[in-house]
Amino acid sequence: MNLFSDIRAxxxxALNEMVSEGxxxxxxxxxxxxxxxxxxxxxGDMATNAAMVLAKPAQSKPRDIAEAxxxxxAGDARIASADVAGPGFINLRLEPSVWGEVTGAVLGEGVGYGRSDLGAGVKVNVEYVSANPTGPMHVGHTRGAVFGDALASLLDFAGYDVTREYYINDGGAQVDVLARSAYERYREACGLEPEIREGLYPGDYLIPVGEAIKAKYGDALLDKPEEDWLAEIREFATEKMMDMIREDLALLGVKMDVFYSEKSLYGTGQIEAALKRLEDLGLIYEGVLEPPKGKLPEDWEEREQTLFRSTDYGDDVDRPVKKSDGAWTYFAPDIAYHWTKIERGFDLLIDVFGADHGGYVxxxxxxxxxxxxxxxxxxxxxIQLVKLFKNGEPFKMSKRAGTFVTLRDVVEQAGADVTRFHMLTRKNDAPLDFDFDKVLEQSKDxxxxxxxxxHARVCSVLRKAAEAGWDxxxxRLAQVDLSGDWHEAxxxxxKKIAEWxxxxxxxxxxxxxxRIAFYLYDLASxxxxxxxRGNDEPALRFLQEGDEAASAAKIALARACAVVISAGLGILGVTPAEEMR
Known part of the structure; x- marks a missing residue:
């Protein structure tokens, strides 16, 4: 039941009747x-702008349309009154019985109440996290993971066919750096002093990887030149990093449907096929880019490159896809990757990027x-940045990571449920402060x-009702007669439940x-x-002492609220609390 949709229908x-009547x-x-x-x-309970938006195309005064x-x-049995206000808005008041129907629908449908066919089975790919497989995920990845996962759940709830996808960036130079860093930890596992020189990854998280390399290869790689071990160690270390990333995501309750490897695009003709597609559309050419605006870099030189005519589709400048030396740019495999999504039959693509990718949009x-x-x-x-605080001070970096606070640090400090909910208390493009003391504080703030x-309060009421032997x-609650008058509270x-x-x-x-998190806060309020109010007015208390029938009418409303809270928290990936500790 979608009451707003039903009244809009x-x-x-009524408007169609007015058309047929002339x-x-x-x-x-x-x-x-x-x-x-x-x-x-x-x-009132609802308002419609119908007369306001139709006045101009109908060449009529909005108030004339509104009054008709x-x-x-007013003839609809669900509508108690329909009053014209101002220049032509119509305010509607609904009969009390309608609100009883809403409560009954919630209890009848359970957490499925509010599910929609809006998406109509449209296939949507939500790509999120996609952190480089070179180390543990940091707090920025945490926010992106929560946002992407909640968005995927929201779209599923709204009737879309959703695929959650992680793009493994294992095709660039950073995985070579990973291999060299892991090799130094391998040397350390073999009893030698590691040379963690500038440019390598210093985090302690690579120590177990080095030990795993030793367990597999013994000391066989110690005296070999880099070209003999780089490719093999790169693949080995990347797999270990992805195992760690999967474990970190699991801590947060995130499970991907697809992990897609960038490396799989190289040497398979897929990059070439995607660019051939653009070439056939007349969008690939050889040319020279304009110099960057402002002060020129010292190494700037005009050189011919293979370019994509992206300005034809709203970009500021055309973009290189192949360098003058014949190597692919970073953009080329990304084009090919998105071409695979289109070829896989997705109707809608959503990418969740860090704030530093703004220039890539x-x-x-x-x-x-x-x-x-x-x-x-x-x-x-x-996804904008997250600032971490504890005891009023910025939260310090993780020694394990080397340079940043990890996802694991955050979840171990705050818990997965708290972390997930709080990461959604700001719009994705707004900065977010995460204060460990405040997110664990037991207050309205x-x-x-x-x-x-x-939610826990409603569960408490239900437990007490069960102790009294009441069903x-x-x-049972869905069948309670709620057609009578309602107290304003x-x-x-x-009304808030009906908005869900x-x-x-x-x-x-x-x-x-x-928006789900914001709504849940308002509903809880x-x-x-x-x-x-029940503390001061006993007639409003959910448990009416000794009166099972009166209590059932009150508890039906409370339980309906808890059902919607549970559904909303489910979208956010948060487990509803049955009691507070």
Whole structure:
């Protein structure tokens, strides 16, 4: 049940009646007609902008349309009143029985309440994390992992066919550096002094890799030149790093469907095939780029390169795909990788990048638009930085990592549930402060605690009802008659519950899972407000002493709230708390 969608359907039906009666002209576009919560709750339960958006194309005054539409809507059994306000908005008040139907629907559908067919099975690829396999993931990867995973779950909840994908950047020079760094730890495992020279990875995380190399090869590699061991150690170390990355992701509750290797694109003709696709479209040429704006680098020289005409698709400049020496640029395999996504049949692509990839957005969008001839959209979400604090001070780097705080550090300090929720308390493109003291604080100012506490409170009520010997199962509660009058505090809570399906679709359309976290905080606030009112007004308490029937009516609403909280936390990848410790 999606109450806002249902009432919007009633508005559209009334508008179609007005068209058939000649009150409105044929051919009007109703796509911008909305039904949403009013800005001021005192104005009603819902509001529609129908008259405002149709006035100009209908060549009518908005208030004239609004008055005729309101008269039709007033005849709907679910609508208690339809009042025209201002220049032509219509405020709607619903019958009390409607809110009982919402509660019954939640309890009947369980955590599936709010699921949508918005996505209509569209195949979407969400690529996220994609950290270089050269070491443990840092706190920036943590935020990207949480965001990408929550977005994938949100889209699945909204009816998309979602694939979670990790792109292994194992084709560049950084994996050669990894191999050399791992070799020094191998020498250390063999009793020699490692030479961790500048440019190598210094973290202690490579010590076990060196020991694993010794266990496999003994001392056979010690006296061999680099060209004899580099490729083999590179592959061995990369596999060990990916094992560590998978373990770190599992700590956070993240599981990928696909791990795609960049290295698999080289020597297989896939890069050439993708560029041939662009060449056939007339988008590859030999040319010389303009010099960078501002002060020229000392090593700048004009040189002919193979270029992609990305400016045809909105980029600022054309981009090189092959260097003057014939080597591929970093951009070339990325083009080929996205071409494989298109060939694999995805209808929508989403990439989750770190903030440092901002300059990469336009060229990547241009490439996908060109490769798919504008058929497959690409949405790129940039993840801004996370600042860590503890005891009022910046959290220091991890010795194990060498230069940064790891994902494992964060999860071990705060826990996976707290980490995941807090990483979604800001929009992805806004910086985020992660204070270990505050995220574990038990107060209203801590959204993680506040939402979990609301769920735990309802679980406490259910336990007490069970101790009294009362049947408060969802099946029984779904049948409770809630058609009577509602107290304003109860009405405020059930209205917020009714917004859940609408909120899911808004968040999914925008690819913004943080909206789920914001909504859950607001929903929890309504539950806590009702609970606190019950401290002063016994008639509002969920447990009415000695009265099972009255208690069931109250608990049905509380349980419906808990079901929606559980569904929302499920999207965020957070386990609902049944009691607070």
């Amino acid at each position: 009633a508005v559209i039906a 009150a409105l002209p044929d051919g009007l576009d109703f796509s911008n007609v909305a039904v949403e919560p009013p800005r001021d709750p005192l104005h 539409l309101a008269a039709k809507l 336009k060229r990547m969008k241009a490439a996908v638009a060109a490769l798919s001839e504008n058929r497959v959209p690409l949405d790129i979400k940039l 801590n959204p993680v605690f506040y939402v979990q506490y609301a 408060m199962s969802d099946a 109860e009405l405020s809570l059930v 399906p609408r909120l899911v679709e808004i968040a999914a359309r925008a690819n913004e899972p943080h 309504e539950l806590h407000a009702l609970w606190n």
